[in-house]
Amino acid sequence: MVAVAEARPRGRGRELIEGRAFLASVLIGPAVVFILALVGGPLVLSIYLSLTNATGGALGGHWVGLHNFTDAWSDPNFRRSLRNTLLFTIVSQAIVLVCAGLIAHALTRPVRGRWILRLLILLPWAAPVPLSTIGWLWIYDSLFSVVNWTLVHDLFPGHHAFYLYKVVNWLPLPFGDIQPFNPPQWLGNSTLALAAVISVHAWRLIPFAVVIFLAGLASIPAEVEDAAKIDGARGFRKFLHVTLPLQLPIATVALLFGIVFTATDLTVVYILTGGGPFNSTQMLTTWAYTTGIRSGSLGEGAAISLYLLPLLVVVAVLMLRFARRVEVS
Protein backbone atom coordinates (compact mmCIF):
# COMPACT_ATOMS: atom_id res chain seq x y z
CA MET A 1 0.00 0.00 0.00
CA VAL A 2 2.75 2.39 0.98
CA ALA A 3 4.63 1.44 -2.16
CA VAL A 4 1.63 2.30 -4.30
CA ALA A 5 1.30 5.71 -2.68
CA GLU A 6 4.97 6.53 -3.21
CA ALA A 7 5.00 5.37 -6.80
CA ARG A 8 2.39 7.97 -7.72
CA PRO A 9 3.59 10.80 -9.95
CA ARG A 10 4.65 13.75 -7.80
CA GLY A 11 2.78 16.34 -9.87
CA ARG A 12 -0.73 16.01 -8.51
CA GLY A 13 0.63 14.31 -5.41
CA ARG A 14 0.67 17.14 -2.91
CA GLU A 15 -2.97 18.02 -3.21
CA LEU A 16 -4.01 14.40 -3.15
CA ILE A 17 -1.91 13.49 -0.13
CA GLU A 18 -3.25 16.46 1.78
CA GLY A 19 -6.74 15.42 0.80
CA ARG A 20 -6.00 11.90 1.94
CA ALA A 21 -4.60 12.96 5.30
CA PHE A 22 -7.67 15.10 5.89
CA LEU A 23 -10.08 12.41 4.79
CA ALA A 24 -8.27 9.80 6.87
CA SER A 25 -8.51 11.82 10.05
CA VAL A 26 -12.19 12.55 9.45
CA LEU A 27 -12.89 8.85 9.02
CA ILE A 28 -10.68 7.58 11.85
CA GLY A 29 -11.25 10.44 14.27
CA PRO A 30 -14.70 9.49 15.65
CA ALA A 31 -13.65 5.91 16.40
CA VAL A 32 -10.45 7.04 18.14
CA VAL A 33 -12.25 9.66 20.23
CA PHE A 34 -14.93 7.14 21.12
CA ILE A 35 -12.40 4.48 22.18
CA LEU A 36 -10.38 6.98 24.19
CA ALA A 37 -13.53 8.08 25.99
CA LEU A 38 -14.92 4.60 26.66
CA VAL A 39 -11.75 2.63 27.30
CA GLY A 40 -9.10 5.19 28.19
CA GLY A 41 -11.44 7.24 30.37
CA PRO A 42 -12.63 4.36 32.58
CA LEU A 43 -9.07 3.03 32.82
CA VAL A 44 -7.87 6.35 34.23
CA LEU A 45 -10.96 6.54 36.43
CA SER A 46 -10.25 3.05 37.68
CA ILE A 47 -6.75 4.07 38.74
CA TYR A 48 -8.18 7.18 40.43
CA LEU A 49 -10.90 5.18 42.25
CA SER A 50 -8.34 2.64 43.44
CA LEU A 51 -6.54 5.48 45.25
CA THR A 52 -9.70 6.62 47.08
CA ASN A 53 -12.12 5.03 49.54
CA ALA A 54 -15.10 5.49 47.22
CA THR A 55 -18.08 3.25 47.97
CA GLY A 56 -21.03 2.12 45.88
CA GLY A 57 -23.54 4.03 47.97
CA ALA A 58 -21.88 7.40 48.43
CA LEU A 59 -19.91 7.55 45.15
CA GLY A 60 -17.61 10.27 46.49
CA GLY A 61 -14.33 9.29 48.09
CA HIS A 62 -11.25 10.57 49.85
CA TRP A 63 -7.68 10.08 48.77
CA VAL A 64 -6.13 7.14 50.58
CA GLY A 65 -3.00 6.61 48.52
CA LEU A 66 -1.93 3.00 48.02
CA HIS A 67 -3.91 1.82 51.02
CA ASN A 68 -6.36 -0.21 48.91
CA PHE A 69 -3.53 -2.07 47.19
CA THR A 70 -1.71 -2.96 50.43
CA ASP A 71 -4.99 -3.78 52.15
CA ALA A 72 -5.99 -6.16 49.35
CA TRP A 73 -2.55 -7.76 49.32
CA SER A 74 -2.69 -8.64 53.01
CA ASP A 75 -6.02 -10.44 52.58
CA PRO A 76 -5.62 -14.25 52.25
CA ASN A 77 -8.63 -14.36 49.92
CA PHE A 78 -6.83 -11.98 47.58
CA ARG A 79 -3.70 -14.11 47.64
CA ARG A 80 -5.74 -17.14 46.77
CA SER A 81 -7.52 -15.26 43.97
CA LEU A 82 -4.16 -14.27 42.52
CA ARG A 83 -2.87 -17.83 42.78
CA ASN A 84 -6.05 -19.23 41.20
CA THR A 85 -5.93 -16.72 38.35
CA LEU A 86 -2.40 -17.89 37.51
CA LEU A 87 -3.26 -21.56 38.04
CA PHE A 88 -6.41 -21.49 35.88
CA THR A 89 -4.63 -19.59 33.15
CA ILE A 90 -1.48 -21.71 32.99
CA VAL A 91 -3.12 -25.12 33.27
CA SER A 92 -6.02 -24.41 30.94
CA GLN A 93 -3.75 -22.84 28.32
CA ALA A 94 -1.38 -25.81 28.43
CA ILE A 95 -4.36 -28.08 27.72
CA VAL A 96 -5.65 -25.73 25.03
CA LEU A 97 -2.34 -25.53 23.15
CA VAL A 98 -1.80 -29.29 23.00
CA CYS A 99 -5.39 -30.14 22.06
CA ALA A 100 -5.80 -27.30 19.56
CA GLY A 101 -2.47 -28.17 17.93
CA LEU A 102 -3.57 -31.77 17.40
CA ILE A 103 -7.05 -30.80 16.16
CA ALA A 104 -5.86 -28.10 13.76
CA HIS A 105 -3.23 -30.41 12.29
CA ALA A 106 -5.80 -33.16 11.73
CA LEU A 107 -8.36 -30.72 10.32
CA THR A 108 -6.07 -29.60 7.49
CA ARG A 109 -6.36 -33.03 5.87
CA PRO A 110 -9.26 -33.26 3.41
CA VAL A 111 -11.09 -36.23 4.93
CA ARG A 112 -14.72 -37.13 4.33
CA GLY A 113 -17.15 -35.55 6.80
CA ARG A 114 -14.64 -32.89 7.80
CA TRP A 115 -17.24 -30.10 7.79
CA ILE A 116 -19.42 -31.81 10.39
CA LEU A 117 -16.40 -32.55 12.59
CA ARG A 118 -15.37 -28.91 12.28
CA LEU A 119 -18.87 -27.74 13.17
CA LEU A 120 -18.94 -29.92 16.29
CA ILE A 121 -15.45 -28.87 17.35
CA LEU A 122 -16.22 -25.16 16.94
CA LEU A 123 -19.52 -25.29 18.88
CA PRO A 124 -18.08 -24.29 22.29
CA TRP A 125 -16.65 -21.12 20.76
CA ALA A 126 -19.88 -20.13 19.01
CA ALA A 127 -22.04 -20.58 22.10
CA PRO A 128 -22.35 -17.51 24.34
CA VAL A 129 -20.26 -18.30 27.44
CA PRO A 130 -22.84 -17.07 30.01
CA LEU A 131 -25.25 -19.63 28.58
CA SER A 132 -23.03 -22.59 27.79
CA THR A 133 -21.52 -22.48 31.29
CA ILE A 134 -25.04 -23.14 32.65
CA GLY A 135 -24.91 -26.37 30.64
CA TRP A 136 -21.78 -27.31 32.60
CA LEU A 137 -23.53 -26.44 35.83
CA TRP A 138 -26.00 -29.18 34.97
CA ILE A 139 -23.27 -31.60 33.84
CA TYR A 140 -21.53 -31.13 37.22
CA ASP A 141 -24.81 -31.19 39.21
CA SER A 142 -24.50 -32.53 42.75
CA LEU A 143 -27.20 -35.21 42.38
CA PHE A 144 -27.77 -35.81 38.68
CA SER A 145 -24.32 -35.25 37.21
CA VAL A 146 -24.03 -37.15 33.95
CA VAL A 147 -20.31 -37.51 34.58
CA ASN A 148 -21.00 -39.31 37.84
CA TRP A 149 -23.71 -41.44 36.27
CA THR A 150 -21.24 -42.63 33.66
CA LEU A 151 -18.59 -43.26 36.30
CA VAL A 152 -20.60 -45.32 38.75
CA HIS A 153 -23.11 -47.23 36.60
CA ASP A 154 -22.56 -50.56 34.90
CA LEU A 155 -21.93 -49.49 31.31
CA PHE A 156 -22.38 -52.97 29.78
CA PRO A 157 -25.22 -54.55 31.76
CA GLY A 158 -25.29 -58.30 31.52
CA HIS A 159 -22.41 -60.67 31.91
CA HIS A 160 -19.51 -58.23 31.52
CA ALA A 161 -19.94 -55.73 34.31
CA PHE A 162 -17.83 -52.67 33.53
CA TYR A 163 -17.52 -49.69 35.84
CA LEU A 164 -15.58 -46.66 34.67
CA TYR A 165 -14.78 -45.44 38.16
CA LYS A 166 -12.68 -48.55 38.77
CA VAL A 167 -10.48 -47.56 35.82
CA VAL A 168 -10.26 -43.98 37.09
CA ASN A 169 -9.24 -45.20 40.54
CA TRP A 170 -6.19 -46.89 39.04
CA LEU A 171 -4.93 -43.57 37.77
CA PRO A 172 -2.71 -41.47 40.04
CA LEU A 173 -5.00 -38.46 40.48
CA PRO A 174 -4.55 -35.61 42.98
CA PHE A 175 -7.84 -36.45 44.71
CA GLY A 176 -8.89 -39.61 46.51
CA ASP A 177 -10.57 -42.70 45.11
CA ILE A 178 -14.10 -42.41 43.74
CA GLN A 179 -16.71 -44.06 45.97
CA PRO A 180 -19.65 -45.38 43.91
CA PHE A 181 -22.20 -44.55 46.60
CA ASN A 182 -20.72 -41.17 47.38
CA PRO A 183 -19.78 -39.85 43.93
CA PRO A 184 -17.53 -36.79 43.49
CA GLN A 185 -19.07 -33.37 44.21
CA TRP A 186 -17.54 -31.57 41.27
CA LEU A 187 -18.51 -28.09 42.40
CA GLY A 188 -18.73 -28.77 46.13
CA ASN A 189 -15.20 -30.00 46.82
CA SER A 190 -12.36 -27.44 46.73
CA THR A 191 -9.92 -29.52 44.65
CA LEU A 192 -12.54 -30.85 42.24
CA ALA A 193 -14.03 -27.37 41.78
CA LEU A 194 -10.63 -26.11 40.61
CA ALA A 195 -10.52 -28.96 38.09
CA ALA A 196 -14.10 -28.24 37.00
CA VAL A 197 -13.36 -24.55 36.38
CA ILE A 198 -10.18 -25.36 34.47
CA SER A 199 -12.02 -27.89 32.31
CA VAL A 200 -14.65 -25.35 31.27
CA HIS A 201 -12.03 -22.68 30.54
CA ALA A 202 -10.10 -25.12 28.35
CA TRP A 203 -13.26 -26.40 26.68
CA ARG A 204 -14.42 -22.97 25.53
CA LEU A 205 -10.99 -21.78 24.33
CA ILE A 206 -9.83 -24.88 22.42
CA PRO A 207 -11.97 -24.02 19.34
CA PHE A 208 -10.70 -20.43 19.27
CA ALA A 209 -7.10 -21.66 19.35
CA VAL A 210 -7.96 -24.15 16.58
CA VAL A 211 -9.25 -21.28 14.44
CA ILE A 212 -6.04 -19.27 14.93
CA PHE A 213 -3.89 -22.36 14.28
CA LEU A 214 -5.82 -23.12 11.07
CA ALA A 215 -5.09 -19.60 9.88
CA GLY A 216 -1.42 -20.20 10.63
CA LEU A 217 -1.32 -23.54 8.85
CA ALA A 218 -3.08 -22.05 5.83
CA SER A 219 -0.38 -19.38 5.59
CA ILE A 220 2.42 -21.96 5.16
CA PRO A 221 3.25 -21.72 1.46
CA ALA A 222 2.60 -24.78 -0.70
CA GLU A 223 6.24 -24.71 -1.85
CA VAL A 224 7.41 -25.43 1.68
CA GLU A 225 5.12 -28.44 1.84
CA ASP A 226 6.36 -29.67 -1.53
CA ALA A 227 10.00 -29.17 -0.60
CA ALA A 228 9.46 -31.08 2.63
CA LYS A 229 7.85 -33.91 0.69
CA ILE A 230 10.72 -34.11 -1.81
CA ASP A 231 13.20 -34.18 1.05
CA GLY A 232 11.29 -37.15 2.44
CA ALA A 233 10.13 -35.38 5.60
CA ARG A 234 6.84 -36.69 6.85
CA GLY A 235 4.91 -37.51 9.99
CA PHE A 236 6.46 -36.40 13.25
CA ARG A 237 9.79 -35.32 11.71
CA LYS A 238 8.03 -33.01 9.29
CA PHE A 239 5.99 -31.61 12.16
CA LEU A 240 9.11 -30.99 14.25
CA HIS A 241 11.33 -29.45 11.57
CA VAL A 242 8.89 -27.81 9.15
CA THR A 243 5.46 -27.17 10.64
CA LEU A 244 6.39 -26.31 14.21
CA PRO A 245 8.93 -23.54 13.48
CA LEU A 246 6.54 -21.95 10.98
CA GLN A 247 3.63 -22.31 13.41
CA LEU A 248 5.39 -20.96 16.46
CA PRO A 249 4.68 -17.23 16.00
CA ILE A 250 0.95 -17.69 15.38
CA ALA A 251 0.74 -20.28 18.18
CA THR A 252 2.15 -17.59 20.45
CA VAL A 253 -0.53 -15.18 19.31
CA ALA A 254 -3.19 -17.79 20.12
CA LEU A 255 -1.57 -18.38 23.51
CA LEU A 256 -1.48 -14.66 24.33
CA PHE A 257 -5.17 -14.32 23.47
CA GLY A 258 -5.94 -17.36 25.57
CA ILE A 259 -4.05 -15.92 28.53
CA VAL A 260 -6.01 -12.66 28.37
CA PHE A 261 -9.36 -14.41 27.87
CA THR A 262 -8.80 -16.77 30.80
CA ALA A 263 -7.12 -14.47 33.31
CA THR A 264 -9.67 -11.70 32.84
CA ASP A 265 -12.76 -13.90 32.67
CA LEU A 266 -15.39 -13.61 35.36
CA THR A 267 -18.29 -15.47 33.76
CA VAL A 268 -17.14 -19.09 34.05
CA VAL A 269 -16.18 -18.99 37.73
CA TYR A 270 -19.09 -16.77 38.72
CA ILE A 271 -21.66 -19.12 37.18
CA LEU A 272 -20.02 -22.44 38.08
CA THR A 273 -19.00 -21.88 41.68
CA GLY A 274 -19.50 -18.21 42.53
CA GLY A 275 -15.95 -18.39 43.88
CA GLY A 276 -16.85 -21.15 46.31
CA PRO A 277 -16.78 -23.49 48.05
CA PHE A 278 -15.38 -21.27 50.82
CA ASN A 279 -13.68 -18.90 48.36
CA SER A 280 -11.50 -21.75 47.08
CA THR A 281 -12.07 -20.88 43.41
CA GLN A 282 -12.05 -17.07 43.61
CA MET A 283 -10.17 -15.34 40.81
CA LEU A 284 -9.01 -11.72 40.76
CA THR A 285 -12.06 -10.83 38.67
CA THR A 286 -14.64 -12.50 40.91
CA TRP A 287 -12.90 -11.15 44.02
CA ALA A 288 -12.97 -7.64 42.54
CA TYR A 289 -16.68 -8.08 41.82
CA THR A 290 -17.39 -9.37 45.32
CA THR A 291 -15.45 -6.52 46.92
CA GLY A 292 -16.47 -3.73 44.57
CA ILE A 293 -20.14 -4.47 43.86
CA ARG A 294 -21.38 -6.90 46.53
CA SER A 295 -19.56 -5.27 49.46
CA GLY A 296 -19.69 -1.87 47.79
CA SER A 297 -16.00 -1.02 48.33
CA LEU A 298 -15.56 0.48 44.89
CA GLY A 299 -12.02 1.74 45.61
CA GLU A 300 -10.67 -1.55 46.86
CA GLY A 301 -12.45 -3.48 44.11
CA ALA A 302 -10.79 -1.26 41.51
CA ALA A 303 -7.41 -1.86 43.17
CA ILE A 304 -7.91 -5.65 43.03
CA SER A 305 -8.81 -5.63 39.35
CA LEU A 306 -5.83 -3.37 38.61
CA TYR A 307 -3.53 -6.17 39.74
CA LEU A 308 -4.39 -7.62 36.30
CA LEU A 309 -2.83 -4.65 34.55
CA PRO A 310 0.85 -5.78 34.68
CA LEU A 311 -0.14 -9.07 33.06
CA LEU A 312 -2.01 -7.23 30.31
CA VAL A 313 0.92 -4.92 29.64
CA VAL A 314 3.29 -7.88 29.30
CA VAL A 315 0.87 -9.62 26.94
CA ALA A 316 0.43 -6.45 24.85
CA VAL A 317 4.20 -6.01 24.47
CA LEU A 318 4.71 -9.65 23.50
CA MET A 319 1.76 -9.46 21.11
CA LEU A 320 3.29 -6.48 19.31
CA ARG A 321 6.65 -8.23 19.05
CA PHE A 322 5.19 -11.46 17.70
CA ALA A 323 2.75 -9.75 15.36
CA ARG A 324 5.77 -8.06 13.77
CA ARG A 325 7.67 -11.33 13.52
CA VAL A 326 4.72 -13.05 11.83
CA GLU A 327 4.54 -10.19 9.39
CA VAL A 328 8.24 -10.35 8.53
CA SER A 329 8.38 -14.12 8.02
Added chain:
Amino acid sequence: MITLREKLTSYAVLGPFAIVLAFPFYWMLWTSFKSDIDLYNVNDVPFGFGKGSPTTRNYGFLFHHTEYLTWVRNTVLVGVVVVVITLALALPAGYALARLAGRWGQSLGVGIFLTYLVPPTLLFLPMSWVIAHIGLQDRLLSLILVFPSFTVPFATWLLMGFFKTIPAELEDAALVDGASRLQTLLRVVFPISVPGILTAVIFSFSLVLNDFVYALAFITTSHSKTISTGVFTELIRGDVFFWQGLMAATLIPTIPLALLYNVFLNRFIAGFTGGAFR
Protein backbone atom coordinates in the same frame (compact mmCIF):
# COMPACT_ATOMS: atom_id res chain seq x y z
CA MET B 1 -3.09 -37.07 -2.05
CA ILE B 2 -3.13 -38.31 1.47
CA THR B 3 -2.44 -41.83 2.57
CA LEU B 4 -4.92 -44.10 4.30
CA ARG B 5 -2.83 -43.94 7.44
CA GLU B 6 -3.00 -40.14 7.52
CA LYS B 7 -6.73 -40.35 6.99
CA LEU B 8 -7.20 -42.77 9.87
CA THR B 9 -5.00 -40.67 12.17
CA SER B 10 -7.17 -37.65 11.37
CA TYR B 11 -10.34 -39.52 12.33
CA ALA B 12 -8.69 -40.94 15.44
CA VAL B 13 -7.84 -37.40 16.59
CA LEU B 14 -10.94 -35.53 15.42
CA GLY B 15 -13.56 -38.10 16.44
CA PRO B 16 -12.88 -38.15 20.20
CA PHE B 17 -12.34 -34.38 20.34
CA ALA B 18 -15.57 -33.70 18.47
CA ILE B 19 -17.45 -35.95 20.89
CA VAL B 20 -15.98 -34.34 24.01
CA LEU B 21 -16.32 -30.75 22.78
CA ALA B 22 -19.86 -31.16 21.47
CA PHE B 23 -21.14 -33.42 24.26
CA PRO B 24 -22.47 -30.57 26.47
CA PHE B 25 -24.71 -29.44 23.59
CA TYR B 26 -26.08 -32.92 22.98
CA TRP B 27 -26.72 -33.13 26.70
CA MET B 28 -28.48 -29.73 26.80
CA LEU B 29 -30.63 -30.67 23.81
CA TRP B 30 -31.73 -34.01 25.29
CA THR B 31 -32.31 -32.51 28.74
CA SER B 32 -34.50 -29.78 27.28
CA PHE B 33 -36.94 -32.39 25.92
CA LYS B 34 -37.12 -34.57 29.01
CA SER B 35 -40.03 -34.94 31.39
CA ASP B 36 -39.47 -34.56 35.12
CA ILE B 37 -39.98 -38.28 35.80
CA ASP B 38 -37.44 -39.18 33.16
CA LEU B 39 -34.87 -36.55 34.17
CA TYR B 40 -34.81 -37.38 37.85
CA ASN B 41 -34.75 -41.15 37.46
CA VAL B 42 -31.14 -42.17 38.06
CA ASN B 43 -31.71 -45.85 37.28
CA ASP B 44 -32.45 -45.39 33.58
CA VAL B 45 -29.72 -44.79 31.05
CA PRO B 46 -29.85 -40.98 30.75
CA PHE B 47 -28.55 -40.68 27.18
CA GLY B 48 -31.85 -41.53 25.53
CA PHE B 49 -35.47 -40.72 26.35
CA GLY B 50 -37.55 -42.48 28.98
CA LYS B 51 -41.03 -42.21 30.43
CA GLY B 52 -42.95 -39.14 29.30
CA SER B 53 -40.14 -37.96 27.00
CA PRO B 54 -39.56 -36.35 24.59
CA THR B 55 -41.86 -33.46 25.41
CA THR B 56 -42.00 -29.83 24.39
CA ARG B 57 -43.67 -28.79 27.64
CA ASN B 58 -40.44 -27.26 28.95
CA TYR B 59 -40.29 -24.90 25.98
CA GLY B 60 -43.92 -23.95 26.53
CA PHE B 61 -43.21 -23.21 30.18
CA LEU B 62 -40.14 -21.15 29.29
CA PHE B 63 -42.07 -19.03 26.80
CA HIS B 64 -45.30 -18.53 28.73
CA HIS B 65 -44.38 -18.61 32.41
CA THR B 66 -41.01 -16.89 32.55
CA GLU B 67 -39.73 -13.55 31.29
CA TYR B 68 -37.48 -15.30 28.78
CA LEU B 69 -39.04 -13.68 25.72
CA THR B 70 -38.64 -10.25 27.31
CA TRP B 71 -34.91 -10.94 27.77
CA VAL B 72 -34.64 -12.14 24.18
CA ARG B 73 -36.32 -8.95 23.01
CA ASN B 74 -34.02 -6.82 25.20
CA THR B 75 -30.97 -8.66 23.89
CA VAL B 76 -31.98 -8.18 20.27
CA LEU B 77 -32.75 -4.51 20.88
CA VAL B 78 -29.41 -3.84 22.58
CA GLY B 79 -27.58 -5.95 20.01
CA VAL B 80 -29.07 -4.16 17.00
CA VAL B 81 -28.43 -0.65 18.36
CA VAL B 82 -24.89 -1.57 19.42
CA VAL B 83 -24.15 -3.07 16.00
CA VAL B 84 -25.43 0.08 14.26
CA ILE B 85 -23.24 2.31 16.46
CA THR B 86 -20.31 -0.04 15.92
CA LEU B 87 -20.62 0.01 12.14
CA ALA B 88 -21.07 3.78 12.05
CA LEU B 89 -17.71 4.19 13.81
CA ALA B 90 -15.74 1.12 12.71
CA LEU B 91 -16.59 1.06 9.01
CA PRO B 92 -15.02 4.41 8.10
CA ALA B 93 -12.17 3.89 10.55
CA GLY B 94 -11.37 0.40 9.29
CA TYR B 95 -11.38 1.58 5.70
CA ALA B 96 -9.21 4.62 6.37
CA LEU B 97 -6.71 2.60 8.39
CA ALA B 98 -6.37 0.06 5.60
CA ARG B 99 -6.16 2.53 2.72
CA LEU B 100 -5.57 6.14 3.54
CA ALA B 101 -3.49 6.45 6.66
CA GLY B 102 -0.26 4.97 5.31
CA ARG B 103 2.50 4.03 7.69
CA TRP B 104 1.11 5.46 10.92
CA GLY B 105 -2.18 3.82 10.07
CA GLN B 106 -0.62 0.45 10.80
CA SER B 107 0.50 1.52 14.28
CA LEU B 108 -2.83 3.18 15.01
CA GLY B 109 -4.64 0.03 13.87
CA VAL B 110 -2.58 -2.12 16.23
CA GLY B 111 -3.15 0.46 18.98
CA ILE B 112 -6.93 0.26 18.52
CA PHE B 113 -6.71 -3.50 18.53
CA LEU B 114 -4.77 -3.50 21.82
CA THR B 115 -7.62 -1.62 23.49
CA TYR B 116 -9.72 -4.68 22.69
CA LEU B 117 -7.45 -6.54 25.10
CA VAL B 118 -8.40 -4.21 27.98
CA PRO B 119 -11.03 -6.46 29.54
CA PRO B 120 -14.49 -5.48 30.81
CA THR B 121 -13.51 -7.01 34.15
CA LEU B 122 -11.02 -4.17 34.56
CA LEU B 123 -13.43 -1.46 33.47
CA PHE B 124 -16.78 -2.49 34.99
CA LEU B 125 -16.16 -0.85 38.38
CA PRO B 126 -15.42 2.65 37.04
CA MET B 127 -18.14 2.14 34.43
CA SER B 128 -20.71 1.28 37.08
CA TRP B 129 -19.58 4.38 38.99
CA VAL B 130 -20.26 6.48 35.88
CA ILE B 131 -23.56 4.72 35.16
CA ALA B 132 -24.70 5.35 38.75
CA HIS B 133 -23.67 9.01 38.44
CA ILE B 134 -25.69 9.63 35.32
CA GLY B 135 -28.61 7.58 36.67
CA LEU B 136 -28.74 4.86 34.04
CA GLN B 137 -28.84 1.81 36.34
CA ASP B 138 -31.43 -0.78 35.35
CA ARG B 139 -31.81 0.81 31.93
CA LEU B 140 -30.92 -0.93 28.69
CA LEU B 141 -29.40 2.37 27.63
CA SER B 142 -26.49 1.71 30.03
CA LEU B 143 -25.56 -1.42 28.06
CA ILE B 144 -26.02 0.33 24.73
CA LEU B 145 -23.62 3.03 25.92
CA VAL B 146 -20.95 0.67 27.23
CA PHE B 147 -20.93 -2.31 24.82
CA PRO B 148 -19.38 -0.37 21.91
CA SER B 149 -16.28 -0.01 24.12
CA PHE B 150 -15.35 -3.54 23.09
CA THR B 151 -17.25 -3.96 19.81
CA VAL B 152 -15.75 -0.86 18.14
CA PRO B 153 -12.04 -1.84 18.58
CA PHE B 154 -12.84 -5.41 17.56
CA ALA B 155 -14.90 -4.48 14.49
CA THR B 156 -12.42 -1.79 13.40
CA TRP B 157 -9.64 -4.36 13.42
CA LEU B 158 -11.74 -6.95 11.58
CA LEU B 159 -12.88 -4.48 8.91
CA MET B 160 -9.35 -3.13 8.48
CA GLY B 161 -8.28 -6.71 7.75
CA PHE B 162 -11.01 -7.10 5.11
CA PHE B 163 -10.32 -3.84 3.34
CA LYS B 164 -6.65 -4.80 3.08
CA THR B 165 -7.61 -7.92 1.14
CA ILE B 166 -9.45 -5.84 -1.49
CA PRO B 167 -6.97 -4.78 -4.18
CA ALA B 168 -6.36 -1.03 -4.15
CA GLU B 169 -6.07 -1.06 -7.96
CA LEU B 170 -9.83 -1.50 -8.13
CA GLU B 171 -10.37 1.85 -6.44
CA ASP B 172 -7.56 3.53 -8.32
CA ALA B 173 -9.26 2.55 -11.55
CA ALA B 174 -12.52 4.13 -10.42
CA LEU B 175 -10.67 7.26 -9.30
CA VAL B 176 -8.92 7.53 -12.64
CA ASP B 177 -12.29 7.22 -14.33
CA GLY B 178 -13.28 10.42 -12.57
CA ALA B 179 -15.26 9.12 -9.62
CA SER B 180 -14.87 10.98 -6.34
CA ARG B 181 -13.54 9.16 -3.29
CA LEU B 182 -16.99 9.03 -1.74
CA GLN B 183 -18.49 7.63 -4.93
CA THR B 184 -15.73 5.05 -5.13
CA LEU B 185 -16.43 4.10 -1.54
CA LEU B 186 -20.17 3.71 -2.03
CA ARG B 187 -20.21 2.14 -5.50
CA VAL B 188 -17.04 0.08 -5.62
CA VAL B 189 -15.72 -0.68 -2.14
CA PHE B 190 -18.81 -1.35 -0.04
CA PRO B 191 -20.60 -3.68 -2.49
CA ILE B 192 -17.63 -6.06 -2.53
CA SER B 193 -17.15 -5.78 1.24
CA VAL B 194 -20.67 -6.90 2.11
CA PRO B 195 -19.54 -10.38 3.28
CA GLY B 196 -16.85 -8.75 5.41
CA ILE B 197 -19.32 -6.29 6.90
CA LEU B 198 -21.76 -9.12 7.66
CA THR B 199 -18.97 -10.97 9.45
CA ALA B 200 -18.29 -7.88 11.56
CA VAL B 201 -22.02 -7.64 12.34
CA ILE B 202 -22.33 -11.27 13.43
CA PHE B 203 -19.20 -11.28 15.57
CA SER B 204 -20.04 -7.93 17.18
CA PHE B 205 -23.50 -9.24 17.99
CA SER B 206 -22.01 -12.35 19.53
CA LEU B 207 -19.71 -10.21 21.68
CA VAL B 208 -22.87 -8.56 23.03
CA LEU B 209 -24.32 -11.99 23.83
CA ASN B 210 -21.07 -12.99 25.53
CA ASP B 211 -21.02 -10.06 27.94
CA PHE B 212 -21.89 -10.99 31.47
CA VAL B 213 -19.98 -8.55 33.69
CA TYR B 214 -21.58 -5.29 32.61
CA ALA B 215 -25.10 -6.70 32.52
CA LEU B 216 -24.56 -8.19 35.96
CA ALA B 217 -23.21 -4.95 37.44
CA PHE B 218 -25.67 -2.51 35.85
CA ILE B 219 -29.04 -4.28 35.69
CA THR B 220 -30.91 -5.78 38.62
CA THR B 221 -34.60 -5.61 37.70
CA SER B 222 -35.85 -8.70 35.92
CA HIS B 223 -37.70 -7.10 33.02
CA SER B 224 -34.66 -5.02 31.98
CA LYS B 225 -32.31 -8.00 31.82
CA THR B 226 -30.75 -9.55 28.75
CA ILE B 227 -30.45 -13.29 28.12
CA SER B 228 -26.90 -13.52 29.38
CA THR B 229 -27.75 -12.59 32.97
CA GLY B 230 -31.52 -13.19 32.97
CA VAL B 231 -31.28 -16.95 32.46
CA PHE B 232 -28.73 -17.38 35.23
CA THR B 233 -30.01 -14.95 37.83
CA GLU B 234 -33.77 -15.34 37.37
CA LEU B 235 -34.29 -18.94 36.27
CA ILE B 236 -31.94 -20.39 38.89
CA ARG B 237 -33.43 -19.57 42.25
CA GLY B 238 -32.04 -21.13 45.39
CA ASP B 239 -32.33 -24.88 45.20
CA VAL B 240 -35.27 -25.07 42.84
CA PHE B 241 -33.66 -25.85 39.52
CA PHE B 242 -35.68 -26.05 36.38
CA TRP B 243 -33.03 -27.76 34.32
CA GLN B 244 -35.01 -28.62 31.21
CA GLY B 245 -36.17 -25.03 30.75
CA LEU B 246 -32.68 -23.74 31.55
CA MET B 247 -31.16 -25.93 28.87
CA ALA B 248 -33.83 -24.84 26.36
CA ALA B 249 -33.05 -21.22 27.25
CA THR B 250 -29.32 -21.69 26.61
CA LEU B 251 -29.78 -23.60 23.36
CA ILE B 252 -32.17 -21.22 21.61
CA PRO B 253 -29.61 -18.43 20.99
CA THR B 254 -26.72 -20.88 20.60
CA ILE B 255 -27.97 -22.88 17.62
CA PRO B 256 -28.46 -20.03 15.10
CA LEU B 257 -25.22 -18.44 16.27
CA ALA B 258 -23.27 -21.67 15.80
CA LEU B 259 -24.57 -22.05 12.23
CA LEU B 260 -23.69 -18.43 11.40
CA TYR B 261 -20.20 -18.89 12.87
CA ASN B 262 -19.60 -21.83 10.59
CA VAL B 263 -20.79 -20.04 7.49
CA PHE B 264 -18.67 -16.96 8.20
CA LEU B 265 -15.66 -18.68 9.75
CA ASN B 266 -13.30 -18.34 6.80
CA ARG B 267 -14.10 -14.67 6.42
CA PHE B 268 -13.56 -14.16 10.13
CA ILE B 269 -10.10 -15.73 9.86
CA ALA B 270 -9.27 -13.59 6.82
CA GLY B 271 -10.27 -10.38 8.59
CA PHE B 272 -8.89 -11.19 11.99
CA THR B 273 -5.49 -12.27 10.76
CA GLY B 274 -5.42 -10.02 7.69
CA GLY B 275 -4.67 -6.93 9.74
CA ALA B 276 -1.17 -7.79 10.84
CA PHE B 277 -0.66 -11.45 11.55
CA ARG B 278 -0.06 -12.42 7.98
